[in-house]
Amino acid sequence: MATSRGPYAKGVAKREEILRAALEVIARHGYRKTSTRELAAAVGLSEAGLLHYFGTKEQLFEAVLRAxxxxxxxxxxxxxxxxxxxxxxxxxxxxxxxxxxxxxTFSAEAGDPEHKSHDYFVDRYAAIRSSLADAARARQAAGTFSPSADPETVATALIALSDGLQIQSQYDLPADPADLFDNVLDLLRDS
Amino acid sequence: MATSRGPYAKGVAKREEILRAALEVIARHGYRKTSTRELAAAVGLSEAGLLHYFGTKEQLFEAVLRAxxxxxxxxxxxxxxxxxxxxxxxxxxxxxxxxxxxxxTFSAEAGDPEHKSHDYFVDRYAAIRSSLADAARARQAAGTFSPSADPETVATALIALSDGLQIQSQYDLPADPADLFDNVLDLLRDS
DNA sequence: GTCTATACCAAGATAGAC
DNA sequence: GTCTATCTTGGTATAGAC
Known part of the structure; x- marks a missing residue:
């Protein structure tokens, strides 16, 4: 058996270059329209060379989101x-x-339990939910947050609000999503 | 000029059959994994025959959502x-x-302004937002809703909450999304 | 019964994942 | 390069208005 040696320094640098380039290309062309072909060209690699670093297109996008x-x-x-x-x-x-x-797009697609990044989102949502619930409890103890609100409910709802605002912000939203989020937080402080 | 004659009775029936079948196939296999080939087979048509009715796969899915x-x-x-x-x-x-x-998935993808169904979602969100804001104002007038909440803000936030819960519900949610939504509505009633 | 838009198919062009 | 997916092209058959 070959013992795993891990990535060489060159590989690490190339990985970072790919992530940076992927971010830039996605920002310009969007996610669905960005092909592995285009991404490979942007970093001077063949498609096979690109996928050597990340395995599949999906794992590459997951890495972008982790970054x-x-x-x-x-x-x-x-x-x-x-x-x-x-x-x-x-x-x-x-x-x-x-x-x-x-x-x-990616968080919606990965809802399929067989999607390669499904587990990533399961873990991510669980971690954020838990840390938001902790924050809600701390704010309640400090008297700066609605005492009648269940912390776990608030945590899940705030994530949903954030996710949902990201979707709506892609259409014609009359107000700034960030202001809207703050307004809802204000309502929760006073109730 | 060719004058449009409109669909024949046969075509109208087939359209409905396709929408019903699409609903069923999508419910079983999910959206991403459902191909036009599979959909065509389910209603006894060739792919070209299927697309004759809806133009593109995207327009077909938009029709499913409208239905x-x-x-x-x-x-x-x-x-x-x-x-x-x-x-x-x-x-x-x-x-x-x-x-x-x-x-x-579809509402996230159609965020791209060049997506064929972008305008559908623009109109849909605007209509729902307006009708939710009306409902919030009516509830405030009836004294059953937080008077300090801005109706437009509430409308946008409730849509975001609903959309975001649909995403999270595809992962391991500790509670029923519908109960959660009701709990948030209760908070807004009392604040 | 004629006419033409609608219903539908076969084959292939095109493009992306791997 | 291979495989699979969408969608186009170019056609035939039929519904149904007149």
Whole structure:
């Protein structure tokens, strides 16, 4: 048996270059219209060469979304709790429509239990839900959040609100989704 | 000039048969995995014959969603206002996972302004938003809804909540999405 | 019964995943 | 390169208005 040696430094760098390029191409052409062919051309690789790094098109897009989560976390390190983090992310989404389209489409498609990225979203939703519920409990203890609201319910609803606003923002929304999200949070503080 | 004669009785019947069959096949196999070939076979047509009626696969799926909206409206005629209608639809969605997958995926994909069904969703969202805002105003006037909530904001947020719950329901949700939706409505009544 | 738009099919062009 | 998917082209057969 060959023992796994892990990626070489060159491979790591190429991976990052591919992720950056994928982000850029997706932002311009959208998710559905971005082919592996086009992506390969953008980084100077053959299609086979590109897929060597990520296995399938889907795993590549999953990697792009993981990279975005990571980037958001480090962009908003100073935000006090995960409810605030979600609000900041919703606001930031307004400036990256290509990523919003990727996230919306991909999270809907991966709803199929046989989709390669299904488990990624199961884990991601569970983690966010748990951390939002913690934040809701902390805010309730501090007296800055509706005491009658069930934390788990609030957590699930806030995620749904964020996801749903990302979809609606692709159509003609009369207001800024981020302002809307903040307004709903205000309602929950006062009820 | 060729004057349009409209569809023959046979064509009208076949159209309905196709929509019914599409609903069933999509409910079983999901949206992404349903091919025009499979759909054509299910109604005893060639692919070209199938596409003769709807032009493209996308227009066929749009027709399926229009038929669903129509079916929901007649299923819930006795529901007093459109907020109640949305709540009833969310509850009903729990029994038709294939349609939920179709709706989630398709509404995300059609976010692309060049998608053939983009305008359908623009109109649909605008209509639902307007009717939900009317319902919120009526409930506020009747004293059964938070007076501090802006009706337009509530309308957009309720749609987002419904859409987002449809996505999350495809993963491991700890609670029933319909109960969750009702709980959020309760919070809005008391605030 | 004539006429032509509608209903439908066979084959293939095109394009993307892998 | 191979396989699979959508959609077009170019046709024939039939419904149904007149």
């Amino acid at each position: 975005r989560d990571e980037a958001d976390r480090s962009r908003f390190v100073d935000v006090p709790d995960s409810i605030g983090l979600l609000a900041a992310a919703v606001r930031h989404n307004g400036s990256v429509p290509g990523l919003v389209e990727l996230y919306s | 669903r909206d129509e079916a929901d409206r007649s299923r819930f005629v006795d529901v007093p206002d459109s907020i109640g209608l949305l709540a009833a639809a969310v509850r009903h969605n729990g029994s038709v996972p294939g349609l939920v997958e179709l709706y989630s």
